Amino acid sequence: MFCDNLVSLRKLNDLSQEELADRLQVSRQTLSKYETGESLPDIERCKQLAEIFGVSLDDLVNYDTAATGLNVPPKGRHAFGLVTVGDKGQIVIPAKARKIFNIQPGDKLIVLGDESQGLALLSERDFLAMVQQMRKD
Structure with a gap:
C-alpha cells in the first residue's frame, strides 16, 4: 500500500520523482525504489513524506x-469506506470511525442534511456544546 500511496500522492501533487527526491534529500533512484517497493524509507523520511503531502503517517503507510x-485523505479527514443502508435506514458506522470519534453504544447522534452537500452526523454532546458556545458569543 505504501508504494501505491506514494506514487498516487506524488502525481496528485504534480511532482516529478526528481522534485520529490530533492525535497527528501535522496536520489531519484532511491525514490524510484520506494515507489516500486524495492526498498522502504526510514521512519523519519516517512514522516517527512506525510508532511509534504499533508496526510497522516498512518494513512501514508496503511491507507487502502x-x-x-x-485517494489518501488529507490529514484530519477520513474516508472510512462504504456502508450499506438497511431496510429501515440503519447503517453500521465503521469501527475505525467509532474509535476516532469516540462513539459508544447508546450514544445519540444528530443527523444534519444539506441538499447540496449531503449528510452529517454529530454527537449529541458535541452539538449541545456547540449550541452553548454560540449562545455565549
Missing part, C-alpha cells in the same frame, strides 16, 4: 485506496 476507491 483499492478498498475505498478514493
Whole structure:
C-alpha cells in the first residue's frame, strides 16, 4: 500500500520523482525504489513524506485506496469506506470511525442534511456544546 500511496500522492501533487527526491534529500533512484517497493524509507523520511503531502503517517503507510476507491485523505479527514443502508435506514458506522470519534453504544447522534452537500452526523454532546458556545458569543 505504501508504494501505491506514494506514487498516487506524488502525481496528485504534480511532482516529478526528481522534485520529490530533492525535497527528501535522496536520489531519484532511491525514490524510484520506494515507489516500486524495492526498498522502504526510514521512519523519519516517512514522516517527512506525510508532511509534504499533508496526510497522516498512518494513512501514508496503511491507507487502502483499492478498498475505498478514493485517494489518501488529507490529514484530519477520513474516508472510512462504504456502508450499506438497511431496510429501515440503519447503517453500521465503521469501527475505525467509532474509535476516532469516540462513539459508544447508546450514544445519540444528530443527523444534519444539506441538499447540496449531503449528510452529517454529530454527537449529541458535541452539538449541545456547540449550541452553548454560540449562545455565549
